[in-house]
Amino acid sequence: MLQLERISKAFGPRWVLREVSFTVHPGEIVALMGPNGAGKSTLLRVAATLLRPTAGQVRIGGSSWPPDGAGVRAQVTLLGHQPWLYPDLSAEENLRFYQRLYGWPEEPGAIEASLERMGLADRARDPVRGFSRGMLQRLALARAFLSPAPVLLLDEPFTGLDVLGLEEAREVLQELAGRGRAVVVALHDPATADFAHRVVVLVGGRLVAEGAPVAFQEKALQELYQAGMTHRHRLAAGRPARRSEEGGSSLRMGLSTGVHPVPAESRSPPGARGQGRGLRALQALLWKDLRIEGRARETLTPLLTLAGLSLFLFGTAFELRPDLARSFVPVFFWMLLLFASSLGVGRMMASEMDRGTWEGLLMVPGDRSLLFAGKAMVHGLLLGLVILLSLAAAGVFFNLSLWDPGILLLLALGAIGLSGVTTLLAAMAMATRARELLLPILLFPVAAPLVIAGIQGTRAILEADPAGWSVWLQMLIAYDLLLFAVTWMVFEEVVSA
Amino acid sequence: MRAWERIWLGATIALMILATLAVFLYAPREAKMGDVQRIFYFHISTAWSGFLAFAVALIGAIAYLRTRSARWDQLSHAAVEVGLVLLTMAIVTGSLWARPVWNTWWTWDPRLTTTTITWVVYLAHLLLRNAVENPETRARFAAVYAIVAFVTVPITYLSARLLRTIHPIVLGPSVSSEAQGQFGLTPRMVHTMVLSLIAWTLLFSVLLWMRYRVQRAQETLEGIEAAAEEA
Structure with a gap:
């Protein structure tokens, strides 16, 4: 389970995140939405320990960041803006490198299976240099698929994917959630968020709304962004709001996502072996x-x-x-x-x-x-x-x-x-x-x-x-x-x- | 300026005047080198204060990395700037002293070389600060470099004690038989030297405090501007 507790982040005098709190359960997919500059990428980078929060903590499986960045990192896989691929290595070599670097289990056929899953099996031995943007993104997703980490963080993972690739990527994320992973995915297009169990909206570094994807269609999001809210809003009109489990003054939307915590697969986190x-x-x-x-x-x-x-x-x-x-x-x-x-x-x-x-x-x-x-x-x-x-x-x-x-x-x-x-x-x-x-x-x-x-x-x-x-x-x-x-x-x- | 700051500043000015008078009126004329030896009191005091400043920069850097409090970064930055000014004065006064004693303005002696290395390292520290835009990254990198840079300070101290050098060692024994300008300290010379060291150390502390406050005020102003922009 991933818990973000009152995360704030300032770059010098400028506050990019302000007291953002939410929890992602095993088996749950949370879509992180917000206008440009809302702080989505910063939040994911904080959760992945690439940035230190100015205040607040990230908790995963008994480890808290800060101070225990290494402990949290061992349980997180991040797919960032860049695909993190080496052009002079083949697709297979890239995956093998990260598998060894991150200490993931080297199960026979695992790399081939993840390439197959993302439709790259026939390009496994080709240098990545010749890959299109969409293929690079598929390969990056194959790396996420290979990862045994209980928490997956993905920043705009559908960038460059065609319609088919987009559908496959969504299926892969659902499959990973089905295996008990907690998935947070930053998106900008509300039309692609319907596969998530929950949507969390950031505006100006604040968590302003959260709820079921159906409540966040394009028009609703536009209004939300334009309003430039400073406090969380209830969108699901008529539904009773309840105190969020994270505490504080935040309100959580009435959700009907049908998500139930899924026990994570019994693969030990990479850092522990x-x-x-x-x-x-x-x-x-x-x-x-x-x-x-x-x-x-x-x-x-x-x-x-x-x-x-x-x-x-x-x-x-x-x-x-x-x-x-x-x-x-x-x-x-x-x-x-x-x-x-x-x-x-x-x-x-x-x-x-x-x-x-x-x-x-x-x-x-x-x-x-x-x-x-x-x-x-x-x-x-x-x-x-x-x-x-x-x-x-x-x-x-x-x-x-x-x-x-x-x-x-x-x-x-x-x-x-x-x-x-x-x-x-x-x-x-x-x-x-x-x-x-x-x-x-x-x-x-x-x-x-x-x-x-x-x-x-x-x-x-x-x-x-x-x-x-x-x-x-x-x-x-x-x-x-x-x-x-x-x-x-x-x-x-x-x-x- | 608060009352205790006025007292601090007043005491520093008084001691600086007293130390300068002692250098020219109280300290005896050195037998071999004559009046030019009086520059020694400025040379050793500025060198001491400069290296003390770098030690403060090191402490500030370590404290910043442990606490991530901007105050420590501001202190470390102020110490590097003041230290550079003081070390420049030490190098210039040393060069002025070298001309009549060694018959040259400059020589690539181990002590002079290592002092110059330290000076350049801390100059690079300022260039590093200038090359980083993000304030947090700037503070973090500057702290790391201040720690690495301090490695050159003990090298400078030890160079005149371990290597063949013409630089005199006034305090403690020298291993070099080639030292030129070596002299024995009379009691009056010791009094003047101690007074100079105290006065320059106080001057360093005042300069450090002032530079630190300017830095704090500057960063507070930047914060207010950024908040106003956001609003």
Whole structure:
């Protein structure tokens, strides 16, 4: 059962939701209606823990948000404005990725069945890139169909669907409700709400009316929206109003929906199973990023090209003698690492946000620092690959062997530290107006001590100064650990709005 | 301005005048460096107040993330701005002192480099605030960055104690034999230094309080405007 208790949400001085309360029982479908800007999407995002309410609480199965976002998230599936799909993965791969990331049971044939249910079985192995808007929406619905979560939240799920698709989608939602799921679906077209058991109307962030769908035909809704009500209204004229079970001064419409609570299927919520769930989600994240990179080469190829061009320009500009090369080449490598980190990690995070898939990742049940670990590992691997290939090229261009275990250790530590802090800062920078431009401004000064220690340590090895190397290695390790620990700890704060 | 604020401000002005007089009239002339050494009292006081400001920004940031109260964000923001001004003064006074003592306005010494890193980090903090429109997101990101940024502060403190540097360590032993401008503190120098530290700390607190109040007033005004628009 989903309970929304006096949910209010303000963005700065502007109130978007004001004390919205209602309950959705297992087996019930509630259509959330309201004019543009009424707060429907905000309410769903609050219920899905993507936004923190300014006041009030969301309760699901013994968990309350805030503070227990992870507990609530484990019992909710959200289908947002964006379909959260990766264009370079096939339909089946997309579903498998979310199945593993969210820790859903991997029952044989479940993915095929959900694709079949949404009429996509024959496109299961096709990359999503070639799908129409309606097909993307069907696939997103197939993901909701696959989910065992007891609460389903859907934001305009019929967008882009043809008449047939719309009917199928409504049937799917009814089928899910029949299995005991509590379903909340935000809609704008009253003609599509008749399959719901109850309609809840928001105007100006307030719950102004609720009742059976039959009471909310187009004309009635228009009047309601235009009135811009500040208090709840009774629409079912002549029916006795009764106090809502949520308490407070709200009135609930007389309902005759024939809805009776349906016990949810005995599938345990995703977050509650096994300790290996985190590891499985981590593997899913790595698999997804590496597979996409392997297919699209969106980041690695440009970075390697950049590294090659930089080597060429650096080499021709300075024509370094070996003694000077020992002093300057470390600077080149560590600057390359810094720039590759900013450009590469920034690009990967920007891609997640541009595709709208970042929110899908944030819906991971449990601790979101798992995302930090997964992203940092992928970024670290990417940086490591760029540096190793550049080291090989440097041997040719500068006639200088850099394959020293001490140098490799320094670079590995640098890649680890940089991948962590860049992942955190990229998650922030990409959510700002300046985006890619802001990331190096935030990153370079914070990473400067790490880069300086790396340059000095590498130089010490090339100049055969093991004592100097040892001092800089210790500094690098200390700063690395400090930076990684701090960034790990605060990552949740960056992503929990 | 309330009565206790007037007393606070008056005490700060009085102590600042007293400390400045002590620097020029009470503290003895340093034997090797001469009168230029007197800039030391401003340099160390502004540096101390600047780093204290960043510590306050850190406390405000942690408190904001725990409570989500806008007051803590406003305090943290005010502390970063005041801290940046104070650290800029520390860098400028250090540079003025370096010219006659080290024969250069600037050198890439570990202490100077790490101080500059800290300065740039907090400048980036202000740019970050400026790049976020939503007030809640702005406060959250600024708090996170203030915590990450503070990692550079102990690095700056330790740099002159762990690495080979020409920057003198006046308080405590230095490991660097290359320090230039090292001098012993006489009792009168210690009195002047302590007085300067207290006066500048008070000045910092006044500036912080004023900036915090301006920030609060600004956000309250924005709230009133938004409410009026909605109405």
